[in-house]
Structure formats: C-alpha cells, structure tokens
Amino acid sequence: xxxxxxxxxxxxxxxxxxxxxxxxxxxxxxxxxxxxxxxxxxxxxxxxxxxxxxxxxxxxxxxxxxxxxxxxxxxxxxxxxxxxxxxxxxxxxxxxxxxxxxxxxxxxxxxxxxxxxxxxxxxxxxxxxxxxxxxxxxxxxxxxxxxxxxxxxxxxxxxxxxxxxxxxxxxxxxxxxxxxxxxxxxxxxxxxxxxxxxxxxxxxxxxxxxxxxxxxxxxxxxxxxxxxxxxxxxxxxxxxxxxxxxxxxxxxxxxxxxxxxxxxxxxxxxxxxxxxxxxxxxxxxxxxxxxxxxxxxxxxxxxxxxxxxxxxxxxxxxxxxxxxxxxxxxxxxxxxxxxxxxxxxxxxxxxxxxxxxxxxxxxxxxxxxxxxxxxxxxxxxxxxxxxxxxxxxxxxxxxxxxxxxxxxxxxxxxxxxxxxxxxxxxxxxxxxxxxxxx
Amino acid sequence: xxxxxxxxxxxxxxxxxxxxxxxxxxxxxxxxxxxxxxxxxxxxxxxxxxxxxxxxxxxxxxxxxxxxxxxxxxxxxxxxxxxxxxxxxxxxxxxxxxxxxxxxxxxxxxxxxxxxxxxxxxxxxxxxxxxxxxxxxxxxxxxxxxxxxxxxxxxxxxxxxxxxxxxxxxxxxxxxxxxxxxxxxxxxxxxxxxxxxxxxxxxxxxxxxxxxxxxxxxxxxxxxxxxxxxxxxxxxxxxxxxxxxxxxxxxxxxxxxxxxxxxxxxxxxxxxxxxxxxxxxxxxxxxxxxxxxxxxxxxxxxxxxxxxxxxxxxxxxxxxxxxxxxxxxxxxxxxxxxxxxxxxxxxxxxxxxxxxxxxxxxxxxxxxxxxxxxxxxxxxxxxxxxxxxxxxxxxxxxxxxxxxxxxxxxxxxxxxxxxxxxxxxxxxxxxxxxxxxx
Numbered sequence: 093x094x095x096x097x098x099x100x101x102x103x104x105x106x107x108x109x110x111x112x113x114x115x116x117x118x119x120x121x122x123x124x125x126x127x128x129x130x131x132x133x134x135x136x137x138x139x140x141x142x143x144x145x146x147x148x149x150x151x152x153x154x155x156x157x158x159x160x161x162x163x164x165x166x167x168x169x170x171x172x173x174x175x176x177x178x179x180x181x182x183x184x185x186x187x188x189x190x191x192x193x194x195x196x197x198x199x200x201x202x203x204x205x206x207x208x209x210x211x212x213x214x215x216x217x218x219x220x221x222x223x224x225x226x227x228x229x230x231x232x233x234x235x236x237x238x239x240x241x242x243x244x245x246x247x248x249x250x251x252x253x254x255x256x257x258x259x260x261x262x263x264x265x266x267x268x269x270x271x272x273x274x275x276x277x278x279x280x281x282x283x284x285x286x287x288x289x290x291x292x293x294x295x296x297x298x299x300x301x302x303x304x305x306x307x308x309x310x311x312x313x314x315x316x317x318x319x320x321x322x323x324x325x326x327x328x329x330x331x332x333x334x335x336x337x338x339x340x341x342x343x344x345x346x347x348x349x350x351x352x353x354x355x356x357x358x359x360x361x362x363x364x365x366x367x368x369x370x371x372x373x374x375x376x377x378x379x380x381x382x383x384x385x386x387x388x389x390x391x392x393x394x395x396x397x398x399x400x401x402x403x404x405x406x407x408x409x410x411x412x413x414x415x416x417x418x419x420x421x422x423x424x425x426x427x428x429x430x431x432x433x434x435x436x437x438x439x440x441x442x443x444x445x446x447x448x449x450x451x452x453x454x455x456x457x458x459x460x461x462x463x464x465x466x467x468x469x470x471x472x473x474x475x476x477x478x479x480x481x482x483x484x485x486x487x488x489x490x491x492x493x494x495x496x497x498x499x500x501x502x503x504x505x506x507x508x509x510x511x512x513x514x515x516x517x518x519x520x521x522x523x524x525x526x527x528x529x530x
Numbered sequence: 531x532x533x534x535x536x537x538x539x540x541x542x543x544x545x546x547x548x549x550x551x552x553x554x555x556x557x558x559x560x561x562x563x564x565x566x567x568x569x570x571x572x573x574x575x576x577x578x579x580x581x582x583x584x585x586x587x588x589x590x591x592x593x594x595x596x597x598x599x600x601x602x603x604x605x606x607x608x609x610x611x612x613x614x615x616x617x618x619x620x621x622x623x624x625x626x627x628x629x630x631x632x633x634x635x636x637x638x639x640x641x642x643x644x645x646x647x648x649x650x651x652x653x654x655x656x657x658x659x660x661x662x663x664x665x666x667x668x669x670x671x672x673x674x675x676x677x678x679x680x681x682x683x684x685x686x687x688x689x690x691x692x693x694x695x696x697x698x699x700x701x702x703x704x705x706x707x708x709x710x711x712x713x714x715x716x717x718x719x720x721x722x723x724x725x726x727x728x729x730x731x732x733x734x735x736x737x738x739x740x741x742x743x744x745x746x747x748x749x750x751x752x753x754x755x756x757x758x759x760x761x762x763x764x765x766x767x768x769x770x771x772x773x774x775x776x777x778x779x780x781x782x783x784x785x786x787x788x789x790x791x792x793x794x795x796x797x798x799x800x801x802x803x804x805x806x807x808x809x810x811x812x813x814x815x816x817x818x819x820x821x822x823x824x825x826x827x828x829x830x831x832x833x834x835x836x837x838x839x840x841x842x843x844x845x846x847x848x849x850x851x852x853x854x855x856x857x858x859x860x861x862x863x864x865x866x867x868x869x870x871x872x873x874x875x876x877x878x879x880x881x882x883x884x885x886x887x888x889x890x891x892x893x894x895x896x897x898x899x900x901x902x903x904x905x906x907x908x909x910x911x912x913x914x915x916x917x918x919x920x921x922x923x924x925x926x927x928x929x930x931x932x933x934x935x936x937x938x939x940x941x942x943x944x945x946x947x948x949x950x951x952x953x954x955x956x957x958x959x960x961x962x963x964x965x966x967x968x
Contacts, residue, residue: 375863376865
C-alpha cells in the first residue's frame with residue numbers, strides 16, 4: 093500500500109467500538125483520509141510512505157470535537173468572574189457585547205479561539221454566536237473543521253433585527269458553504285427563553301428540509317424551568333417536544349435539570365445532549381446527571397462553552413472534569429470511566445453533529461483528523477493504561493501535532509497556518525479596549 | 531537597599547490581607563528572604579541587585595503549598611482507575627503496596643513527585659506515607675520545603691510492626707531533622723479507622739509536647755461514618771474530639787461528611803481542613819461543603835492527595851477545581867472566588883502547617899518561596915484580572931521559574947537540582963515491574 097504519511101506512535105486509541113488501546117501501532121494517511129491503522133511492524137513491511145513520522149512515547153487519538161462554543165467570546169476571557177449568573181449577563185457580558193461585538197471582534201476572537209483549540213487538540217468545533225459568517229470564514233482560512241450555528245433570537249442586535257432576519261442571514265451562510273470540505277452549518281436558536289414558538293417551528297421545518305442539526309441551550313438553570321412554567325405553563329423540554337424539536341437533529345446543551353421522563357424521551361427520540369461541566373460549575377447552574385444519561389443510552393457529547401464562562405477551550409481538561417464530576421454526582425467511582433469521557437469528546441460529538449461517518453474515530457476511510465500527545469512528561473509517567481493517562485493526567489501542552497483532513501495544522505507544537513504573534517497582538521488590543529470600558 | 535536578586539514582573543499577587551493585584555512590581559530577595567515588594571519603577575531607583583531578572587508578561591505568586599500528598603504513590607499513577615473505593619484499595623493499591631513498597635520505591639516515587647510538583651509551582655508539601663525518612667531525605671536533597679508525616683497505623687507493614695514502632699520510628703526522624711531549614715515533621719495517624727484510641731491519645735500528647743501538626747484523613751466517605759457509629763457508637767469527629775485531637779494542631783483531610791455542629795466546632799477550635807476536591811470526585815467520596823467552611827471562618831488548605839487517586843499533583847489545577855466545584859456545591863457563582871482559591875493554595879496551607887510566619891505570601895521578612903508564570907499563551911490572553919487568569923485559565927506548564935528560600939530550583943522551565951532523565955528512567959522501570967504484576 094502507498095501512503096502520503098505514515099505515523100508510528102507508542103500508543104493509539106482509535107476510539108473504535110471495542111475501545112481498544114493499541115501499543116506500537118501506526119496510522120497510514122493518504123488523500124486526507126485514514127488508509128489503515130495497524131501494528132508498526134506490519135506497517136514497516138507493507139506500506140510505502142512519502143513521509144514517515146516516528147513518535148516514540150507519543151499517543152495518537154482522534155481529533156477532539158468541541159460540541160459547544162462561543163468562539164469569539166475568547167476576547168472576554170476573565171472579564172467578569174465569580175458573579176451570579178444574572179449579574180454577570182446583565183451588567184457585564186451583554187453590555188460589553190452591545191458595545192463591542194462587530195465583525196472585527198468576531199474575526200479576532202475566533203482566531204484566538206482557533207489557536208487555543210488547535211493547540212489543545214480540538215479539530216472540530218460547534219459554534220453559536222453573532223456574525224457567524226465571520227466565524228465560518230476564519231475557520232475555513234485556518235483549515236479547522238467547524239459546524240457554525242445560524243444564530244436566532246427574537247430581539248435585535250448589531251447582527252440582525254428580528255427572527256426572520258437572523259434566519260435569512262443564516263440561510264445565506266448555508267448557501268455560501270454548501271459543499272465546503274470543512275465548514276458546515278447548523279441552526280442555532282439560542283434558547284427556549286430567547287426564541288418564541290413561531291421561529292422555533294420554522295427552524296424545525298427548515299432543519300428537516302435541509303437535514304441540518306439544531307443547536308440550542310436547554311435546561312441550563314432551574315430559573316429557566318421556573319420562568320417557562322410561569323410564561324408557557326410547561327417545562328422548556330415539553331415545549332420543544334410539542335414543537336417537534338426533540339428529535340435526532342437536536343443538540344441540547346447543558347441539561348442540568350432533568351426528570352426521569354425527559355431522560356427516557358431523549359433516549360427514545362435519539363436527541364443528543366452536550367455536556368459542559370466546567371461552565372455549569374462556574375455559573376453554579378446545577379449538575380447534569382451524566383451517568384444516568386449514558387446509562388439510558390443517550391448520546392452525550394462534550395463542550396467547553398465560551399471562554400467567558402469556563403475560562404478556557406480545553407476539551408482535554410473538560411474530559412477530565414466530566415469523568416471526575418460524573419463520578420461525584422453519581423456517587424460511584426466506576427461511573428463515567430476514562431474511555432467514556434474520551435468517547436464523549438470524540439465519536440459522540442461527531443455523532444451529535446451527524447459527522448460520525450467522517451470523523452470521531454481512527455478508522456480506515458474516515459478523514460485524517462488526529463492528534464499526537466507526548467506522554468514522556470513527569471506527570472504522565474509511569475504509564476499503565478494510555479486512556480487513563482490521557483483523561484486523568486495528561487495536559488494539553490503535551491499536544492505536539494494536529495492534523496485535519498491530513499494537513500498538519502500543528503507541527504512540533506507550532507501552528508502552521510495561524511499567525512500566533514498577530515493573533516495575540518490583536519487579542520491584547522481588544523483586552524485594553526474592553527478592560528478600560530469595564 | 532542591596533539585594534541578591536531583583537525580579538521584575540508584569541503582575542504580582544502577594545496574597546496579602548487585601549488580596550492586592552499589583553501591576554509592574556518587583557520582588558527583592560536577599561539571604562533567602564523577601565526584602566521588599568515594590569513598584570518596578572521604585573525598585574529600579576532604589577535597589578542595587580547582584581542579579582536582575584526581567585519577566586515581562588509574567589505573574590509572580592507565592593510558592594504553592596500542597597497540604598496533602600502521598601508523594602511516593604506517583605509510581606502508581608493510573609495503575610487502577612474507575613473502580614469503587616473498596617475494590618481499588620483491597621484488590622489493587624494495598625496488594626501493590628504489600629508487594630512493592632520499600633525504601634527504593636519511596637525514594638524513586640518521591641523524586642518523581644518532587645519533579646512534578648516543582649514543575650507545577652509547588653514549593654512545600656505535606657506528606658503521609660511509609661518510610662517517611664526516605665521522603666524527608668529526598669526532599670532535603672532536592673531543596674524542597676516539606677512537612678513529612680510520621681505515619682501511624684495499628685497494623686504491621688514493611689515499615690513497622692505496630693503503633694509503638696511507627697511512633698518510635700517517627701520520633702527518630704523528628705530528632706534527625708530538628709532545626710533543618712526546609713524539612714519538618716508532623717504526626718500522621720492515618721485515619722480514625724486505622725488507628726485505635728490509645729495510639730491516637732499518645733499522638734495527641736506528643737504533638738502537644740513537641741508542638742507539631744497532626745495530619746489525618748477524616749470523614750472521607752459516608753462508609754467511614756457508618757463504620758465508626760457501628761464500632762465506636764460515635765462519629766469519627768466526635769471520637770477525635772473526645773480524645774482531644776480537634777485542636778489548632780489538626781489538619782483534617784477530606785471532610786466530605788460534615789454536620790453543622792462539626793463545622794462550628796472546627797471554627798471554634800481552630801482546627802484546619804485540607805480539601806482535596808479531585809480525589810473526592812474521582813473516588814466518589816462525597817462533596818466537601820467548602821463555601822460553608824470558609825463562611826464559618828474555618829481555615830481550609832488545599833491538597834492533591836496522591837497520584838493514584840487524582841492522578842496528578844497539580845495544585846494549580848486543584849485551585850481551579852476547588853473554585854468551580856465550590857460554586858457548584860454551594861449553588862452560587864460568587865462562592866469560592868478566585869482569590870479564595872489562591873489563598874487556600876498558599877497562605878491557608880502555610881497557616882495549617884504552622885508556617886505562616888515563614889511562607890504563604892510575598893511579604894518582607896518571609897522566605898523567598900515564589901513562582902513565576904508566563905501568561906502570554908493564547909489561553910491566558912487577553913488578561914483582565916491576574917487572579918482570575920491564574921485560577922480559571924492558566925496551566926502549570928506556564929510555570930517558568932520556582933525559587934525556594936531564594937534558590938532557583940526551576941529556571942526557564944528546567945529543574946536545577948533534580949536529574950529529570952534519571953528520575954523518568956527509574957519511574958519507567960517501576961512502571962514495568964508493577965504493570966507486569968497487576
């Protein structure tokens with residue numbers, strides 16, 4: 093067999109159906125796709141590769157899928173912390189957004205986020221923010237795989253005047269990226285409390301027609317439930333179900349408030365949950381019953397949320413938090429094992445986005461989105477089980493190489509396309525402007 | 531003023547009583563002590579230093595105090611994860627300890643832990659393990675500040691045959707390190723369930739006489755409470771209180787199970803709590819009511835626990851988990867702010883160990899134990915509030931310099947005393963031996 097690139101690593105976690113942990117294996121890549129995953133000894137005998145990369149002490153994993161972000165908000169990282177949710181939103185985040193968020197902000201914020209995510213092994217992200225076509229363009233230029241939310245809210249912002257205009261702008265972006273190799277779109281009605289029934293129903297119809305995912309914040313806090321009971325006489329989940337939105341296209345983000353029947357309904361309908369444990373903790377939103385969801389067979393992906401409420405886009409760290417918190421909440425040390433956390437951050441995210449035929453595991457035929465981590469640091473030695481080490485001990489600075497569709501976007505820890513110095517200069521400039529305003 | 535070393539940094543968090551965040555400040559060091567913390571402009575005019583270090587974009591903080599470790603257990607990092615506590619202990623950790631733990635294991639495991647901790651900005655640790663004199667010696671050789679537990683259990687191990695022998699060996703170590711500039715000792719009766727009344731009472735008397743701290747696991751799990759109610763007719767806390775151990779010398783580690791009256795009693799007596807949030811999550815031990823403890827005025831320090839149940843010794847990450855989990859458990863986003871998490875990891879740890887006159891903050895007269903982090907990475911930009919950035923976004927690989935008593939033990943990210951290659955070789959060797967056995 094001929095390959096363009098053959099990568100030998102000490103360990104490979106393909107995230108296949110058996111959660112195999114492979115020692116001394118190689119991944120062969122050609123045409124942007126994975127051609128084979130096989131023992132290094134066999135690969136040396138059978139594969140002629142244009143480039144061979146030897147990575148002793150390294151672990152290869154599928155690229156991580158960050159299933160919920162507000163990438164541009166990286167520019168608001170740490171702007172206002174340790175505040176009650178409503179104070180944070182009403183007195184800090186929303187005023188700052190009203191004053192500053194324009195296309196330039198979104199472009200610079202997205203590039204900062206892309207740089208951080210690539211450096212941390214994220215190869216695909218699912219975003220929701222204003223001016224999404226700017227996020228889409230920055231992602232395409234960076235060679236990052238992305239699913240960009242066509243945001244919809246009822247109220248006017250600098251981006252659009254009303255729900256119809258949000259949807260129209262979104263559909264224009266959808267047309268512009270039709271057939272793009274890396275960038276796709278999803279509908280992103282912000283939340284049941286920010287979008288009324290009519291646009292939600294329209295989103296549902298359009299998503300059906302265009303076969304697109306629907307990205308929504310749902311049951312983030314107890315207040316959200318109580319407000320809905322007051323205003324609509326039903327829980328947000330029931331309202332969405334009545335509108336036909338609890339279906340396999342749905343990515344319901346947060347879900348800290350769940351009743352047994354809702355968990356069963358998620359499982360029955362095939363709707364997906366995106367768990368954001370660090371954001372939920374930081375904003376004291378409540379505890380998502382992760383182990384119960386997994387036990388019920390619900391597909392749960394993992395997201396960092398935006399950097400204003402996390403405060404990073406470190407999906408590797410989020411895996412660890414998901415596994416640890418999942419055990420704590422379930423009162424069971426065997427709940428959410430390391431392999432489950434890794435699945436959440438890879439194949440489950442791919443499945444939620446309808447991309448599991450393409451990404452999420454290292455299997456022949458899939459796109460070559462993969463990450464190499466160097467585990468020879470003191471804090472990842474000795475090494476008994478690679479998946480344990482990855483989830484419970486490794487840190488993202490150990491990410492040394494990142495490929496998306498076969499292209500090296502991080503090589504020896506350095507970005508190949510993104511101009512780190514320029515991005516950091518822009519970020520500092522925004523920091524000075526927002527900091528003086530705050 | 532003359533100084534041996536003058537460090538200029540973009541930000542300094544001295545962890546003083548006002549939690550000040552100082553921009554463009556300098557720290558002057560001489561004779562292993564902090565001489566002054568002052569604006570850089572003043573320092574340039576008034577201080578003649580033998581060496582001047584300019585650290586633009588860096589943050590200076592006090593050295594971190596890891597108030598609960600089992601350092602040598604680093605060699606069991608990831609040996610057995612995702613298991614119920616009792617399976618983990620009885621079928622994995624204890625058999626492995628019985629088979630492998632000797633002086634060589636403790637020496638190599640401690641050195642691996644020292645390397646990891648130094649690289650992560652930890653300048654003082656509080657340990658509990660077998661063969662503590664080996665841990666003490668390795669720490670002294672490495673130039674690390676340490677408080678080494680004189681372990682006591684009722685049952686025989688490879689280290690001692692009975693409680694009397696544990697205590698005798700501990701006291702010999704105490705004598706050997708009397709007056710040592712960096713290494714001190716504490717009594718470390720393992721837990722109420724592993725030590726009976728008579729040796730506990732003896733420890734209390736000796737600790738009073740020798741003015742030493744007492745380091746104990748307490749109320750780690752609900753099972754521990756139930757077992758004590760069954761065997762002793764009282765909760766472990768009440769039993770220790772009856773034996774006179776709930777006093778200002780006590781460092782009670784874990785405390786996930788607490789009643790209101792116990793919290794009040796901790797505050798009233800001045801006993802200290804060591805919070806280990808990641809270990810508590812990973813072993814599903816329960817949730818320590820951190821915000822309640824802090825509100826009650828209890829001094830709470832922070833520990834990583836051993837690497838077999840964490841799986842790292844990353845106190846910076848532990849600060850973040852403490853702040854995030856503290857908010858989640860308290861249902862309040864303003865609980866456990868970043869500054870409180872930093873205090874836990876510095877001055878509160880120092881106070882718990884009776885060392886707050888010496889370490890825990892950057893103030894003139896204290897020992898020069900300090901850490902410089904480079905915050906110019908994408909994930910710590912832009913920067914609005916240094917303490918938020920440190921706790922919620924920074925990672926330990928950003929630690930570039932570490933000084934203990936004025937000596938640079940990490941310089942430009944490289945250890946100056948420890949032989950990293952040799953330590954990693956030894957760790958790999960143990961990994962092979964234990965891995966084949968498991």
